[in-house]
Structures are given as C-alpha cells and as structure tokens.
Amino acid sequence: MSTFRSGIHFLQIPGPTNVPERVLRAIDRATIDHRGPGFAALTLEIQSLLRPVFATRGPVVIYPSSGTGAWEAALVNTLSPGDRVLMAETGQFATLWSALAKRLGLEVEIVAGDWRHGADPEAIEAALGADPQHAIKAVAIVHNETSTGVTSRVGDVRAAIDRSGHPALFFVDTISSLASIDYRHDDWGVDVTVGGSQKGLMLPPGLAFNAVSDKALAASKQARLPRAYWAWDEILASNRDGYFPYTPATNLLYGLREALHMLHEETLPEVFARHARLAEAARRAVRGWGLEILAADPREYSNTLTAVVTPEGVDADRVRALILEHFDLSLGTGLGKVKGRVFRIGHLGSFNDLMLAGTLCGVQMGLDLAEIAHGDGVGAALAYLAAPTATPVLAAV
Numbered sequence: 250m251s252t253f254r255s256g257i258h259f260l261q262i263p264g265p266t267n268v269p270e271r272v273l274r275a276i277d278r279a280t281i282d283h284r285g286p287g288f289a290a291l292t293l294e295i296q297s298l299l300r301p302v303f304a305t306r307g308p309v310v311i312y313p314s315s316g317t318g319a320w321e322a323a324l325v326n327t328l329s330p331g332d333r334v335l336m337a338e339t340g341q342f343a344t345l346w347s348a349l350a351k352r353l354g355l356e357v358e359i360v361a362g363d364w365r366h367g368a369d370p371e372a373i374e375a376a377l378g379a380d381p382q383h384a385i386k387a388v389a390i391v392h393n394e395t396s397t398g399v400t401s402r403v404g405d406v407r408a409a410i411d412r413s414g415h416p417a418l419f420f421v422d423t424i425s426s427l428a429s430i431d432y433r434h435d436d437w438g439v440d441v442t443v444g445g446s447q448k449g450l451m452l453p454p455g456l457a458f459n460a461v462s463d464k465a466l467a468a469s470k471q472a473r474l475p476r477a478y479w480a481w482d483e484i485l486a487s488n489r490d491g492y493f494p495y496t497p498a499t500n501l502l503y504g505l506r507e508a509l510h511m512l513h514e515e516t517l518p519e520v521f522a523r524h525a526r527l528a529e530a531a532r533r534a535v536r537g538w539g540l541e542i543l544a545a546d547p548r549e550y551s552n553t554l555t556a557v558v559t560p561e562g563v564d565a566d567r568v569r570a571l572i573l574e575h576f577d578l579s580l581g582t583g584l585g586k587v588k589g590r591v592f593r594i595g596h597l598g599s600f601n602d603l604m605l606a607g608t609l610c611g612v613q614m615g616l617d618l619a620e621i622a623h624g625d626g627v628g629a630a631l632a633y634l635a636a637p638t639a640t641p642v643l644a645a646v
C-alpha cells in the first residue's frame with residue numbers, strides 16, 4: 250500500500266503547532282546580512298511588537314534556540330553556584346527544568362505536586378516563610394504545564410511571594426501559554442519570563458525568549474554561574490541598535506515579525522477569547538465521551554491543551570497510534586509519570602472551530618476503533634460552538 254497521504258495532516262499536539270501560510274511565506278525569502286543597514290529595522294520592529302505579547306515595557310532577549318535554552322539562560326544570567334531555587338513540581342516540564350537547574354550546580358527545593366494541579370500559592374508562601382535567612386534566591390514555575398493541561402495562577406503565586414515578604418526572584422515558563430492565554434510579565438512582577446516560538450507564536454521551532462525585569466538585570470551583575478552564549482549583557486547592548494552579537498536566526502525573525510502582526514491584527518484579547526472558547530468546547534467533548542480531564546481544578550483548566558485520561562487498562566498511546574494511522578491526526582503523547590495514561594489534544598496557535606471539529610471527530614472515531622465505550626462528545630462540542638449564546642469567556646487569571 251502507498252504511504253502517500255492526501256489532504257492536510259492534522260498536527261494537534263500541543264506544540265509545535267500549525268504554522269500559518271502567512272508565516273511560511275514570510276520565512277521563504279533570501280537571507281540578508283545581519284550586520285547590514287537593513288537588518289536593524291527588523292529587530293527594532295520585532296522588539297516593539299513583542300513586548301506587548303509579554304505585557305512588558307522591558308527588554309525581551311531572543312535566542313536562536315529551543316525553549317530549553319531559554320530555561321538555562323534565565324538561571325545562568327541571574328544565579329550563582331549553590332544558590333537555592335524553589336520549583337513547583339506541576340508535571341514533566343517543571344521536572345525537566347528542575348533537573349536542568351541541578352545540572353548547573355543549583356540547589357533545588359521542590360514543592361511537590363500531584364500532576365493534576367498548578368503551582369500551589371499557599372505551599373510556596375509556606376516554603377518562603379520557612380526561609381528567614383533568604384537562602385532561596387528564586388522561585389520558578391511553569392505557567393501552562395504542557396504535560397498535564399494545567400495552568401498555574403501566576404498572579405496568585407506573585408501575591409503569595411509578596412505576602413511572605415521574601416525578596417526571591419520570580420521566573421515563569423510561558424512556552425505553551427504565551428500569545429494564547431492572558432499573561433502579564435510587568436503586572437505580575439515576573440523577573441524572567443521564558444518563551445518559545447513553536448507554540449502560541451505559530452512559528453517553527455528554533456527561537457526562544459527571556460523577558461527581563463530591572464530586578465533580574467540587577468541580579469545579573471552579581472551572578473557568578475558561568476555564561477557566554479546566553480549572556481544578556483552583550484545581546485541587550487547590540488539589540489539597542491537593532492543588531493545581535495552573533496548570527497541570529499534571520500529567516501525565523503521574518504516569520505516572527507509576521508506572526509506578531511497577525512496577533513495584533515486579531516488583537517490579544519480576542520486571541521485569548523478564541524483559545525478560551527475552543528478549549529471549553531474541547532472539554533465539553535471529553536465530558537460528552539464520558540472520559541476524564543486530567544486537570545482537577547476548573548480554575549486551572551488549560552486553554553491551550555486538554556489532557557484526556559483513558560479508561561483503566563486502555564493504553565492511551567495505542568489510541569493515539571490508531572488515530573494517526575487511520576485519520577492522519579497527531580495527538581500529544583503522555584509524558585513522564587502519565588505515559589500511557591493520557592493523550593493530549595492541542596488547541597492552540599493558528600486554530601479555529603472547524604479545525605477543532607475535525608480534531609474531535611478524529612478522536613471520537615479513534616475511540617470507536619479502540620472499542621472504548623463513549624458518548625457523543627463531538628455533538629456536545631458542536632452544540633456549544635454553534636450556540637449563539639456561546640459568548641467567548643476570558644480565561645481566569
């Protein structure tokens with residue numbers, strides 16, 4: 250049998266996401282001299298379009314790297330060997346970030362979690378309260394835990410840090426929430442926000458970001474972890490005139506400029522409302538099937554992905570494989586502790602009602618193929634999407 254597959258592939262993993270035609274066309278151009286006179290305008294335009302996406306007035310450092318690089322950059326620019334970092338164990342991505350911190354020679358204190366809830370503000374407040382000597386230098390959380398479909402309440406964590414009166418820096422990973430779920434770097438007093446290109450920003454993989462506060466910049470002057478490639482100072486100095494100290498990913502920057510124009514044309518509040526509405530429809534489908542959503546607290550439901558728990562004894566990866574084989578639809582696998590127990594539906598980025606409808610149909614037919622008893626989740630989702638009263642609801646923050 251031919252391996253050719255006609256029509257579009259449904260890439261509904263929670264990142265990388267579908268890259269829109271406009272972005273693909275923007276990237277498909279000759280590479281220019283990154284030290285030439287034309288380049289600076291590109292960088293400066295991107296800077297001004299990018300800041301509102303992080304809701305910051307401060308600088309945003311752009312790396313030619315995966316998101317993991319920006320995790321490392323946040324730590325090496327601000328901390329010293331042996332510094333203590335408080336990290337909330339929300340799932341696989343939080344676990345990987347803490348493992349990276351340990352490899353860098355930091356002392357990691359974990360706030361344990363059950364992989365069904367977000368970072369617990371009270372537990373963070375208690376841990377900081379138990380540190381009167383201020384040995385903890387930073388608190389790090391993942392805004393949207395992509396392995397579980399749980400969104401942490403960043404504003405509540407900020408308030409908890411403030412209540413404790415503790416001076417720790419505050420780092421937030423927004424790789425799978427940025428440009429999809431409301432996020433406010435300045436208002437929430439975040440010191441380093443970590444971002445990536447391949448999720449809500451609708452780009453291919455290859456760019457990563459650090460939005461940096463004044464407090465983080467001040468810390469970087471004292472920090473003693475070795476850093477070179479990731480060092481903010483040279484990048485920020487070159488960026489002021491629109492340049493980079495080393496070759497940036499020029500063609501991805503063309504794509505970034507286009508993606509940012511698209512986000513601002515739609516407007517960020519409408520981008521957030523679209524994600525909230527499609528996520529609600531996806532959750533109605535899961536309930537309609539009679540399956541369980543991994544996220545336990547409705548205040549923390551993710552608007553960018555939904556992790557679906559398969560019935561006891563059913564391997565979630567077998568369901569995913571059937572769906573890919575029969576319908577050319579890629580769903581996210583279970584990661585780490587929840588491998589085989591969940592599959593993840595990505596509903597973020599360049600995405601609309603009919604793309605969601607097609608995705609949910611693929612899942613429902615996959616449940617049939619896997620002989621999993623289920624209700625009409627698709628019907629529940631479509632009824633919600635088609636209802637004139639389905640006014641978009643902004644995500645809780």
Ligand SMILES: *Cc1c(COP(=O)(O)O)cnc(C)c1O
Nearest residue numbers: 315316317342393395424425445
């Ligand atoms: C995707 C993701 C990462 C990892 O980014 P890479 O580009 O694979 O290095 C980190 N954190 C979160 C929350 C993610 O969703």
